[in-house]
Amino acid sequence: MMPFKEMARLNKTIHEPARLAIMSALYACTMAEFLFLQEVTGLTKGNMSCHLSKLEKAGYVVIDKRFVRKKIPHTTIRITLEGKAAIEQYWKKLDHIREVTKQWDPNKKAASFAAQEY
């Protein structure tokens, strides 16, 4: 199948740069604290919160909110097996597409167009 069509079908939940950063960090960490993730990605708290919600909805992370000494909120994020699989698949697919793209010969496809006389 045409590699370019596959590009348009990349997992967008993962593909979005901020979430790609979060997921990559979590892939290395397995689990991390909210503020730690915020620091390494450079995202604002608000954006972190939103992106994490999306990742949670997608089943890629689980968010554990607790209160330290029943007072200070403390949120821990853990990547799920599904999340690990999703990012592995994402890179695999991207690599594959790039590989195919390198070998792609436009003339094979373009021929039918070029042959038409305008």
Next chain:
Amino acid sequence: MMPFKEMARLNKTIHEPARLAIMSALYACTMAEFLFLQEVTGLTKGNMSCHLSKLEKAGYVVIDKRFVRKKIPHTTIRITLEGKAAIEQYWKKLDHIREVTKQWDPNKKAASFAAQEY
């Protein structure tokens, strides 16, 4: 610098899947017809038109509209040097980030967090 911060700063004009597909095809072709690009990317005409406009504004492509036998519109898109450089840089940066990410040790960074007693 932290690789994850760099992810969040990927060139979004290129990063968007539809445009990544268009640019990759053009990188291989150098120049192509509107309908040809539409076919290989699987995009609708409307989306093609919008994405091409964005790429043109960014200086990554030049769009040449002419009329065949002064009647039928016929649009040719050519990637610019700037466009070629942009996509080369995009892949290069992404590869670099991935490489650094693989070697990234969360504990080096996480230590300061872990040390805090909650």
Next chain:
DNA sequence: TTCAACTAGTTTGTATTATAAACCATAAAT
């Protein structure tokens, strides 16, 4: 010869989205 259908796109509208700004609850400091 006029009416429908097709071609090659563009424009407009809508719905999603990322991002920023404002907010909330608690704690600590002044």
Next chain:
DNA sequence: ATTTATGGTTTATAATACAAACTAGTTGAA
């Protein structure tokens, strides 16, 4: 007691992707 800081969430805004409707011309059929 009032301000400032922490650790987030919620709301609002601005940008975006995408689809549907439209345009301008052509061709074909009745």
